[in-house]
Amino acid sequence: MIHNRIAVMRAERRLSRKDLAAAIGVNYQTIGYLERGEYNPSLELALKLSEFFGVSVHFLFSLRPLEPLSEQLARSEKE
Amino acid sequence: MGTTSMSTTVDVGVPSLRKPLRRVDRSVRRALVLAMYGGYAVAAILWHISRTHHSTTLAVASFTVLAAALAAALAAFYRTGYWTWGLAFDSCLDERQTAVRNVLYGYCYAIVFFVFLLAILYGEIATDAHWWLPNRRSDLEWMFWGVWALGLTLPNALLAWVDRPLPDDE
Numbered sequence: 001m002i003h004n005r006i007a008v009m010r011a012e013r014r015l016s017r018k019d020l021a022a023a024i025g026v027n028y029q030t031i032g033y034l035e036r037g038e039y040n041p042s043l044e045l046a047l048k049l050s051e052f053f054g055v056s057v058h059f060l061f062s063l064r065p066l067e068p069l070s071e072q073l074a075r076s077e078k079e
Numbered sequence: 080m081g082t083t084s085m086s087t088t089v090d091v092g093v094p095s096l097r098k099p100l101r102r103v104d105r106s107v108r109r110a111l112v113l114a115m116y117g118g119y120a121v122a123a124i125l126w127h128i129s130r131t132h133h134s135t136t137l138a139v140a141s142f143t144v145l146a147a148a149l150a151a152a153l154a155a156f157y158r159t160g161y162w163t164w165g166l167a168f169d170s171c172l173d174e175r176q177t178a179v180r181n182v183l184y185g186y187c188y189a190i191v192f193f194v195f196l197l198a199i200l201y202g203e204i205a206t207d208a209h210w211w212l213p214n215r216r217s218d219l220e221w222m223f224w225g226v227w228a229l230g231l232t233l234p235n236a237l238l239a240w241v242d243r244p245l246p247d248d249e
Contacts, residue, residue: 039175
């Protein structure tokens, strides 16, 4: 399974699934399937999404469960 | 939302299924698909019996059931997106839709293969066992249009059968 941060990134930018889907050029249901981890994107779609959010593919997708951004932020503040 | 500036930075290959579609519950869709194919089979059998027994009532019943099967097809496919999805060019669909459809095309191939295999086996057995075989023109016409309708509707019917749309939240 491929884990991703699409839902978090989308919520942060206050975008609906339809907005994101229109920007990426996919059906809005596909965004829902991606967010739930029920569909693994092609490399092209993964690159489009990371380019859209302005982050690396590695930040957006992972083979391991992703650490919540709040925990990551708290840890970096401590450091 | 700021979508205008975002959409200018990313190439948008607009899929064809973007306008709001009619939502039909999956159990209802499955019932409609069964009614469509079952209705056609029942109508064909009623028509055959009506010709054998020279019964106008059964002929009328046959066409009534056929009309009901067509109505079921209309209810299953009209503005649900499955007709477009099943028959659209790949360029009109996104990668998930194409992937789902390609898997279902494989199932369609298997179903059509087994239907033909069963028909040939039945033909072989029926010839020796003196069972019913389509020999009238009207029987052959029902079979021809049945195969034609099956080929045209099967991918769309399978999509209607399996699709599990996610809620339109956010």
